[in-house]
Amino acid sequence: MENLQAHIAAHLPEHLASLDRLIRIPSVAAQGRGLGETADLVREMFASSGASRVEMHRHAGAPPVVLAEFPGRSDRTLLFYNHYDVQPAEPLDEWTVPPFELTRRDGRLYGRGTSDNKGDLVTRLAALRALRDVGGGLPCRVLFLVEGEEEISSVHFGAYVRALRGQLRCDACIWEYGDRDTNERLQVVAGVKGICYVQLEMASTAVDLHSMWGALVNGSGSRMAWLLAGLRDRDGHIRVPGFYDAVRPPREHALAAARALPLDEAQLRTLAATDRLMDGRTGARAVEAYLFEPTCTVCGVQSGYTGGGMKTVLPRSAMAKIDFRLVPDQDPDEIVAHLRAHLDREGFGDCTITKLGGERAFQTDLADPFVPLVVGAAREATAREVILMPTSAGTGPMHDLGGPLGVPILSIGAGYWGCNAHAPDEHIRLADFEETIFLIARVLERFAA
Amino acid sequence: MPTLRDAAREQMRPALDLVQTLVRQPSVAATGEGVAECAALVRKTFEQAGGRVAVHQQPGAAPVVIAEFAGDGDRTLLFYNHYDVQPPDPLHEWTSPPFEPVVRDGCLYGRGVTDNKGDLTTRIAAVRAVQQAHGRLPCHVKFLVEGEEEIGSVHFGRYVQQHRDALRADACIWEFGARDVKERLVVTLGVKGICYLDMELEATSRDLHSSLGAIVDGAATKLAWALASLKDPRTGRVLVEGFYDRVRAPSPRELEATRLMPFDEAELKQQMGVMTFIGGVTGFDAQLQLLYQPTCTVCGFESGYTGPGSKTVLPRRARAKVDFRLVPDQDPEEITELVRRHFERQGLQVKLTLLGGERAYRTNLDDPFVGVVVETARAATGRVVTIHPTSAGTGPMYDVGHALGVPIAGVGGGYWGGRAHAPDENIRLSDFEETIYLMGRIIERFAGLP
Numbered sequence: 001m002e003n004l005q006a007h008i009a010a011h012l013p014e015h016l017a018s019l020d021r022l023i024r025i026p027s028v029a030a031q032g033r034g035l036g037e038t039a040d041l042v043r044e045m046f047a048s049s050g051a052s053r054v055e056m057h058r059h060a061g062a063p064p065v066v067l068a069e070f071p072g073r074s075d076r077t078l079l080f081y082n083h084y085d086v087q088p089a090e091p092l093d094e095w096t097v098p099p100f101e102l103t104r105r106d107g108r109l110y111g112r113g114t115s116d117n118k119g120d121l122v123t124r125l126a127a128l129r130a131l132r133d134v135g136g137g138l139p140c141r142v143l144f145l146v147e148g149e150e151e152i153s154s155v156h157f158g159a160y161v162r163a164l165r166g167q168l169r170c171d172a173c174i175w176e177y178g179d180r181d182t183n184e185r186l187q188v189v190a191g192v193k194g195i196c197y198v199q200l201e202m203a204s205t206a207v208d209l210h211s212m213w214g215a216l217v218n219g220s221g222s223r224m225a226w227l228l229a230g231l232r233d234r235d236g237h238i239r240v241p242g243f244y245d246a247v248r249p250p251r252e253h254a255l256a257a258a259r260a261l262p263l264d265e266a267q268l269r270t271l272a273a274t275d276r277l278m279d280g281r282t283g284a285r286a287v288e289a290y291l292f293e294p295t296c297t298v299c300g301v302q303s304g305y306t307g308g309g310m311k312t313v314l315p316r317s318a319m320a321k322i323d324f325r326l327v328p329d330q331d332p333d334e335i336v337a338h339l340r341a342h343l344d345r346e347g348f349g350d351c352t353i354t355k356l357g358g359e360r361a362f363q364t365d366l367a368d369p370f371v372p373l374v375v376g377a378a379r380e381a382t383a384r385e386v387i388l389m390p391t392s393a394g395t396g397p398m399h400d401l402g403g404p405l406g407v408p409i410l411s412i413g414a415g416y417w418g419c420n421a422h423a424p425d426e427h428i429r430l431a432d433f434e435e436t437i438f439l440i441a442r443v444l445e446r447f448a449a
Numbered sequence: 450m451p452t453l454r455d456a457a458r459e460q461m462r463p464a465l466d467l468v469q470t471l472v473r474q475p476s477v478a479a480t481g482e483g484v485a486e487c488a489a490l491v492r493k494t495f496e497q498a499g500g501r502v503a504v505h506q507q508p509g510a511a512p513v514v515i516a517e518f519a520g521d522g523d524r525t526l527l528f529y530n531h532y533d534v535q536p537p538d539p540l541h542e543w544t545s546p547p548f549e550p551v552v553r554d555g556c557l558y559g560r561g562v563t564d565n566k567g568d569l570t571t572r573i574a575a576v577r578a579v580q581q582a583h584g585r586l587p588c589h590v591k592f593l594v595e596g597e598e599e600i601g602s603v604h605f606g607r608y609v610q611q612h613r614d615a616l617r618a619d620a621c622i623w624e625f626g627a628r629d630v631k632e633r634l635v636v637t638l639g640v641k642g643i644c645y646l647d648m649e650l651e652a653t654s655r656d657l658h659s660s661l662g663a664i665v666d667g668a669a670t671k672l673a674w675a676l677a678s679l680k681d682p683r684t685g686r687v688l689v690e691g692f693y694d695r696v697r698a699p700s701p702r703e704l705e706a707t708r709l710m711p712f713d714e715a716e717l718k719q720q721m722g723v724m725t726f727i728g729g730v731t732g733f734d735a736q737l738q739l740l741y742q743p744t745c746t747v748c749g750f751e752s753g754y755t756g757p758g759s760k761t762v763l764p765r766r767a768r769a770k771v772d773f774r775l776v777p778d779q780d781p782e783e784i785t786e787l788v789r790r791h792f793e794r795q796g797l798q799v800k801l802t803l804l805g806g807e808r809a810y811r812t813n814l815d816d817p818f819v820g821v822v823v824e825t826a827r828a829a830t831g832r833v834v835t836i837h838p839t840s841a842g843t844g845p846m847y848d849v850g851h852a853l854g855v856p857i858a859g860v861g862g863g864y865w866g867g868r869a870h871a872p873d874e875n876i877r878l879s880d881f882e883e884t885i886y887l888m889g890r891i892i893e894r895f896a897g898l899p
Contacts, residue, residue: 030758088760091656152759193660197759206722211772212641212841214746215739216726218682221747221769228670229677236663272665273653273765281664290663297662298669299762300753305770310601310645310804312772312843313748320669321754323659323761347682356759394660395761422762423656 020102023111029085035063062156063148072138079170083150086113094424115419127440139448153357154397175411189411191363191391194326221303224318242338254390295325332358362398381442456578457886464574472559478533488512510604511596520586527618531598534561542872563867575888587896602845623859637859639811639839642775657763669752672767685727703838781806810847816856
């Protein structure tokens with residue numbers, strides 16, 4: 001074990017160089033930039049890390065997924081899921097470092113994708129390298145499946161998994177990420193929420209009009225405000241009829257795990273960068289809502305003139321982007337249908353809905369033996385207190401994998417509570433990066449035993 | 450001595466020269482281009498016409514030019530105009546360059562010909578024509594010409610207050626007036642006011658991952674709630690408490706005049722691309738709503754990620770621009786305060802900035818000056834005259850009318866196809882000549898001449 005840690009420490013500069021190479025390619029899925037190039041780099045990294053097989057799979061029009069296989073001593077197979085795409089870097093003026101290069105400052109590693117999710121991919125490759133160099137090979141068979149559309153809701157990932165199902169056979173899966181919380185406890189996450197991400201567009205008049213006509217005509221700016229305001233109550237209740245129909249209440253052991261979490265309202269306020277949570281989100285209720293309730297969030301809206309000074313215009317068109325986080329067993333396509341019916345009823349029949357992404361929620365059964373295995377390895381390898389989260393509040397294509405493969409999935413990784421994922425100045429801590437390489441190596445050893 | 454009709458005709462050539470000279474000097478208030486030069490040109494023009502001129506400049510403001518032409522008696526007629534123009538963009542949509550005036554098919558093209566340099570010119574020409582016809586002016590005439598009309602007359606109200614004595618008058622002719630699609634001459638007696646607010650809401654101290662949307666409201670959603678709470682979508686009624694407290698209902702005379710206003714509802718709806726008006730109003734009710742109801746319009750609304758594809762972000766900040774059109778006697782400062790309280794009551798912290806505020810103004814239809822203008826217009830042009838008790842648009846009429854206590858009527862040289870604010874802005878030369886004569890007749894009739 002000491003050999004393993006010494007090896008990791010000695011090779012840290014190489015691992016950081018790998019991370020820098022990945023960060024330097026702006027693989028922004030939303031903008032379709034740099035994706036093929038990054039996939040090529042990932043393939044090259046697998047090949048030079050001793051993979052017995054590396055395959056690029058392409059689905060018409062989609063960024064490639066990279067599948068890699070590493071042989072091991074036991075016949076047990078562990079699958080790692082990661083993604084090489086990142087969020088857009090905007091707003092650029094709020095970054096204190098260039099987003100697309102690795103900047104090391106005050107023990108932190110800055111750059112778009114350091115935390116989500118290129119840093120984790122590198123820790124896993126580094127763990128394999130350490131095990132191979134120190135132990136003369138891998139203790140178990142390892143598969144990697146790395147996609148390039150996670151940040152735009154993994155549009156084609158389900159189809160990839162169905163097509164590759166025969167090659168993905170495994171016994172368990174380690175998911176993309178994991179955080180240390182505000183008290184430096186390590187989180188193990190056993191599920192994710194689903195998502196239904198839509199773009200709404202409307203044009204209320206033939207042209208932009210002089211705003212004096214506001215006496216007779218409701219412009220798109222006003223109408224979009226009414227539309228958005230009517231989607232959700234201030235207590236979080238979503239007003240789209242049918243929205244809650246398929247919601248399955250959380251299992252008792254998931255609720256118990258949630259109650260055991262050291263997560264409280266104060267921490268959630270820190271996480272949310274506000275001293276005022278949504279109405280009714282107090283105490284245990286805040287934690288439960290965070291983990292087990294679906295959401296409706298306006299991620300973007302644009303209508304009319306928003307530059308300096310005044311322009312007296314009644315805007316012709318408006319656009320909004322809305323993110324619904326889903327829980328088991330809500331179906332994104334059904335949500336779109338419910339939303340369509342709701343908008344038609346409310347007088348927004350002219351507003352178009354484009355589904356930009358949809359994923360179902362997934363929760364691993366906490367009774368599976370893989371759960372104590374990973375929790376135990378994590379506790380031992382990091383000496384941290386380990387927190388078992390029955391589900392994340394975030395989303396990933398866990399259902400795409402966990403559904404067809406029927407394996408338990410747990411997520412652990414190199415992040416921490418302040419890493420600004422999806423925001424300017426995204427970063428991870430160097431110490432966490434090193435710790436996570438060792439942690440992943442130990443999980444592999446325990447998994448093989 | 451020539452008749453006024455002949456004198457007005459003689460003024461055509463010098464007036465056409467003058468308007469072209471004025472148009473050749475760009476004076477774009479939004480950018481500041483040529484504003485000072487144009488003010489100097491206006492000053493020179495008045496001096497050459499024999500006026501006593503004063504140019505006033507407040508720090509950071511465009512110059513205001515006042516000219517006074519002495520005449521008989523103790524009555525004074527004031528003309529309000531502006532020498533600034535809208536930006537000429539989009540340039541490629543002009544048939545000929547915007548600042549190189551040219552006559553084509555009986556029309557004069559160029560930026561500012563209809564808004565408002567042509568009208569300024571007809572009035573100066575009318576003063577000369579009346580002087581020629583009578584050897585003198587039968588009343589005092591004053592000109593008040595500002596250079597910030599196209600950017601909301603930011604400094605104008607304070608300026609008029611400060612120069613009330615110099616501007617003293619008995620009545621005022623407002624900057625513009627058009628011939629409508631049926632060639633009726635429009636006399637406008639009022640304008641709406643405006644309260645234009647910038648609204649900014651900050652929900653969290655940074656952008657968040659949208660998974661936190663289960664426990665915290667983002668700025669976009671909160672501002673949507675704020676905006677949605679301002680107005681009832683079905684009736685158009687503004688829901689801000691106290692908003693209607695000072696609203697003055699139209700007088701019976703105003704209603705009567707409104708009934709006579711032409712209103713082509715089908716044409717209007719087709720141009721706008723809408724099937725119905727707010728509240729389902731039609732016909733006369735729609736006219737009443739347009740002219741006498743205050744409004745609330747979201748002119749801009751932005752938050753979060755608006756680029757291509759999806760970004761799962763819970764945005765920290767949201768911004769909106771909201772335009773309230775006001776009616777007498779609403780006060781923009783007070784409306785701002787009411788909106789502030791409205792949001793506070795809902796627990797929504799919205800930062801409000803008043804970007805533009807003007808009060809509405811309506812001249813009393815019973816004022817004898819209205820009768821003089823309408824009768825003169827009818828007789829001088831042979832046209833049917835349509836009285837608009839108010840425009841649905843806005844202008845600094847209150848600044849002049851309230852400070853000076855004068856009735857105001859807008860009548861001028863424009864027509865329905867004049868393309869104010871748009872490429873290929875133009876006036877018809879026949880309207881131009883007609884308006885010189887009309888303005889001359891208004892001066893005569895105002896002074897009590899037959």
